[in-house]
Amino acid sequence: MNKIIITCLTTFFATIGLIHLYDNWYIDYNLRKYSVYYAHNMEHNEGTHPELAMALENMDVIYKPDKKNIRYREDGGYTINKNFLDSEQFSINYNRGEKELLYGYYDITYKSYYFNGAFKLTRAYDSSVGHDEIDIKTVDQEALYKEIYNNFGFLVEANVNRKPLINMQKEFNKKYYKRFN
Known part of the structure; x- marks a missing residue:
């Protein structure tokens, strides 16, 4: 009798443990893989760019997507470089090692723009005349975002319509709603 109870309890706890591991791994993977789709379908404040x-x-x-003149780098952070005529270069990156979320965009005029976790502009620098800080109030942010989407929007477009098999929009909203609102 005791052997049967011990066997049943062991089987029960092993099954519960496997279900728990599967749920945690699959949910996290699903939220990350389809994050652009979920971000596109989530309400967010104007001026934030969750996708x-x-x-x-x-x-x-x-x-x-494989595109001509595009290079993806995943060494310590994520970087996408876009080259034209072997001289003009645009670059956008995300640094995973920072304490706070930080995205950077670098254009051909040697200007650097930095964004917070909601992808709102927080700092800007002009390296062509030294490392002078630019007042972000003087930056035409709408034109800047349009330029960024012009150069790197293909990544969003390639993923925004990729629907997940199991829609976890509610879980995504729970996790990211405050960040983008």
């Missing part, structure tokens, strides 16, 4: 933030943050699991 691009999620695309950069989860670049290791989302679909990355």
Whole structure:
């Protein structure tokens, strides 16, 4: 009798443990892989760009289209470089090692723009005349975001319509709603 109870309890706890591991791993993977889709379908404040933030943050699991003059780097952070005529270069990155979320965009005029976790502009620098800080109030942010999407929006477009088999929009909203609102 005791052997039967011990066997049943062991089987029960092993099954519960496996279900728990599967749920935790699959939910996290699903939220990361389809993060651009979920971000696109989530309500967010004007001026935040959750689709691009999620695309950069989860670049290791989302679909990355092969495009001419585009190079993906995943060494310590995620970087996408776009080259034209072997001289003009645009670059956008996400640094995983920072204490706070930080995204950077670098254009051909040697200007650097830094964004917070909601992908709102927080700092800007002009390296062409030294490392002078630019007042972000003087930056045409709408034109800047348009330029960024012009150069790197293909990553969002490639993932925004990739629907998950199991829709976990509610879980995504629980996790990221405050960040983008």
